[in-house]
Amino acid sequence: MSAIKIKNLSKDFKDFSLNIKELDIKEGYVTGFIGPNGSGKTTTIKLIMNMLKKDNGTIKILGKEYKECDLSIKEQIGYVGDYSGYLHDAKISIIKKNISRFYKNWDEELYKKYINKFKLDEKKTYKELSKGQKKQFELAIVLSHHPKVIIMDEPTANLDPLVRNEFLEILQERIEVDNASVFYSTHITSDLDKVGDYLVFIYKGKIILEGDKYSILEEHSIVRGKKELLNNETKEIFISVSENSFGFEGLVRNKKEAYEIFGEEVVYDKPNLEDILTFYTRGK
Numbered sequence: 001m002s003a004i005k006i007k008n009l010s011k012d013f014k015d016f017s018l019n020i021k022e023l024d025i026k027e028g029y030v031t032g033f034i035g036p037n038g039s040g041k042t043t044t045i046k047l048i049m050n051m052l053k054k055d056n057g058t059i060k061i062l063g064k065e066y067k068e069c070d071l072s073i074k075e076q077i078g079y080v081g082d083y084s085g086y087l088h089d090a091k092i093s094i095i096k097k098n099i100s101r102f103y104k105n106w107d108e109e110l111y112k113k114y115i116n117k118f119k120l121d122e123k124k125t126y127k128e129l130s131k132g133q134k135k136q137f138e139l140a141i142v143l144s145h146h147p148k149v150i151i152m153d154e155p156t157a158n159l160d161p162l163v164r165n166e167f168l169e170i171l172q173e174r175i176e177v178d179n180a181s182v183f184y185s186t187h188i189t190s191d192l193d194k195v196g197d198y199l200v201f202i203y204k205g206k207i208i209l210e211g212d213k214y215s216i217l218e219e220h221s222i223v224r225g226k227k228e229l230l231n232n233e234t235k236e237i238f239i240s241v242s243e244n245s246f247g248f249e250g251l252v253r254n255k256k257e258a259y260e261i262f263g264e265e266v267v268y269d270k271p272n273l274e275d276i277l278t279f280y281t282r283g284k
């Protein structure tokens with residue numbers, strides 16, 4: 001079964017349209033959702049969370065649509081997003097008390113473990129926490145009810161590198177213990193160098209690339225060479241290519257195909273996720 005399955009999903013705003021024909025988030029893996037600012041990540045996640053009304057299409061979480069089974073779906077989802085919905089003036093111990101009542105799988109021991117690990121003072125109100133501490137508290141709450149599907153919108157954006165690594169490690173650990181599925185958006189591609197099995201790239205409201213991280217990184221190649229080698233035909237194999245007075249640099253999806261054309265006359269380099277995102281969105 002898929003953790004999340006999307007078909008023909010669309011949402012129109014005045015100046016933006018989201019259109020996702022098909023998206024299948026695999027159960028038991030971490031899927032990273034990457035795209036530049038304004039590409040539609042938050043919109044997609046809000047639609048999945050039923051926080052925004054879709055125009056068309058279907059979204060299934062663990063095989064069920066929201067309208068069928070609202071409560072049982074919600075219990076299996078852990079969401080960390082830009083809107084927590086917590087009462088800002090309440091002490092975090094009170095927030096925890098109120099939330100934990102709703103979950104049959106609430107794990108107080110695990111919650112305490114995270115609170116101690118993050119050194120969060122439970123006597124503080126939510127608004128007294130720093131941005132990073134707020135995210136740590138949200139993560140502690142979310143993971144402590146053992147959700148089957150964890151959906152996060154830019155969870156690491158306000159965290160310093162040390163805390164970010166810790167956050168990613170904790171996430172990885174929960175996936176292994178609970179066999180949870182994680183779908184998380186980020187524009188910090190280096191997060192996904194560390195944690196992430198599958199990747200979905202979004203740009204201008206459309207999925208432009210998806211697949212397992214290893215294959216995406218292995219198959220793509222940055223090709224650099226002399227300008228004379230470029231013509232209308234050879235240009236076709238590039239996702240995008242830029243030229244300057246010395247030569248060209250471009251990204252190809254299939255290194256083998258590029259080798260058949262250029263052989264040893266060009267240089268091939270392994271791209272990282274940042275390179276791939278840049279070439280896919282350059283000038284388009």
Ligand SMILES: Nc1ncnc2c1ncn2[C@@H]1O[C@H](COP(=O)(O)OP(=O)(O)OP(=O)(O)O)[C@@H](O)[C@H]1O
Pocket residue numbers: 013014015016035036037038039040041042043044187
């Ligand atoms: N409620 C809304 N009304 C009108 N336009 C909206 C609304 N919500 C989002 N948009 C527009 O939809 C587009 C995509 O926004 P979205 O927040 O999904 O992008 P994002 O990929 O999450 O970006 P970021 O990385 O900056 O958070 C933007 O152009 C935004 O202005």
